[in-house]
Amino acid sequence: MKHNLGLILVLSLLLMSGCTPFAEHGRGGGANNYLNTRSTTLDHLPPLGPEDGLQFEWVLVARHLDMLITDQAQWCFPATVLQAQRNESRIASELVGGLEVDATNSLIIQRNLLQRLEHQTKDAKQQQKCKPPRNSTMEPNDVIFAKEIYNLLNSANQFTFNSVELDPNYIINLSVASQLLAKNSDYKILITGHSDVFAADMPDNKLARQRAEQIKRYLSIFGLNPNRIHIEAINSRPSLVSIPQPSEHLSNRRVTIELMHIDQNLTLNHLSER
Numbered sequence: 690m691k692h693n694l695g696l697i698l699v700l701s702l703l704l705m706s707g708c709t710p711f712a713e714h715g716r717g718g719g720a721n722n723y724l725n726t727r728s729t730t731l732d733h734l735p736p737l738g739p740e741d742g743l744q745f746e747w748v749l750v751a752r753h754l755d756m757l758i759t760d761q762a763q764w765c766f767p768a769t770v771l772q773a774q775r776n777e778s779r780i781a782s783e784l785v786g787g788l789e790v791d792a793t794n795s796l797i798i799q800r801n802l803l804q805r806l807e808h809q810t811k812d813a814k815q816q817q818k819c820k821p822p823r824n825s826t827m828e829p830n831d832v833i834f835a836k837e838i839y840n841l842l843n844s845a846n847q848f849t850f851n852s853v854e855l856d857p858n859y860i861i862n863l864s865v866a867s868q869l870l871a872k873n874s875d876y877k878i879l880i881t882g883h884s885d886v887f888a889a890d891m892p893d894n895k896l897a898r899q900r901a902e903q904i905k906r907y908l909s910i911f912g913l914n915p916n917r918i919h920i921e922a923i924n925s926r927p928s929l930v931s932i933p934q935p936s937e938h939l940s941n942r943r944v945t946i947e948l949m950h951i952d953q954n955l956t957l958n959h960l961s962e963r
Contacts, residue, residue, distance in 0.1 A: 743792055747780055750796060753803050762810040765819040768835035768876075768948055769806050773799065775839055788940050794923050798881055798945050805954055834873060835948050841866040842878075842946040850942060851885050851896070853903045860907060867911035877917040879947040879955060880904050884922075885940075897922035904944050919955055 754773050763770040776799045783792035813819050822829050847859040855863075870876060882901030884894060901920035909915045949955070 743789060743796065744784055746796055747777075747784060747792075750780075750799050750803065751777055753800075753807075757803065757806055757810060760810060761814070761819055761821075762806055764821050765810045765813040766806060766950065766953070767829050768831045768950070769802070769953070771832050771835045772839055772947060773802055773806065775843070776802065779843075791940050794883055794941065795945070797923060798947075802947060809953060834869070834876075838866055838869065838876075838878075838946075838948050841869075844943075846940075846942045847944065848900055848942045853896070853899045855903065855907070863904065863907045864911045867908045867913040870908075870917070871912045871914070875951055877919065877949050877951050877953075878908075879919045879921065879949055881921045881923050881945045881947070883941045883943050883945070885942055894922045900944055904946070917951070 754770075754777060757773075758770060776795060780792050780795045780799065783789075783795060810819070841862040844859060844862065847856055848854060849856070870878065880901045882894075882897035882899070882904075884896035884900070898920070901922060905915065905918045905920055908918055
């Protein structure tokens, strides 16, 4: 079984390297050569075995993103594609660092993001809304804006342990991000709350939801319209992970924030919309 999974990974990586997911130069290509970074990260991962389902899942999700970029998703929703690439790199880092719970939660969020992106890209192309950038040597404004928001809002460990109390530095990030978002009415955000790996069990994942609500509260106080802020919660201990490792005691103290176009669908397969 271990050799079979290893062979599947090799074949998957060969497929990824055999055809670039980006359009040719002058037609929207060259936006982000993240495949090189992916290959470098994989050098630090051991060969797959039957116990390594998360790594295999990461490969499948990475292939899904490749296919969407090949299908010109970055022409339709460049900000979403950028976030998917950033999420992919984060998941790889979590796997390398042995943070299985973080990686599992991130994979769930990434799968939902890519499923939404696939359906929305199909609809946008049918309506002929997807256009290549006019100047392939410059990043689209959507991408520049998405990078800034992503870097501000998706830092690690934003909360103190088993609490909704925010790190003071992250509060500053929320203030800056809310002002930027308030000036750009083309976007809304989806906040997914996480709870600590070793937190006490709570009905309906109470801590995770409270954290998402806390972020929404701060963003609203700083000036962002609450109607543009949507929240979710995710299980702190996913079914794919049995017993968290001691090294994960201080992990998963965060929310994940996704920047979305104002008309993008919020429906998720594994989370209940609120």
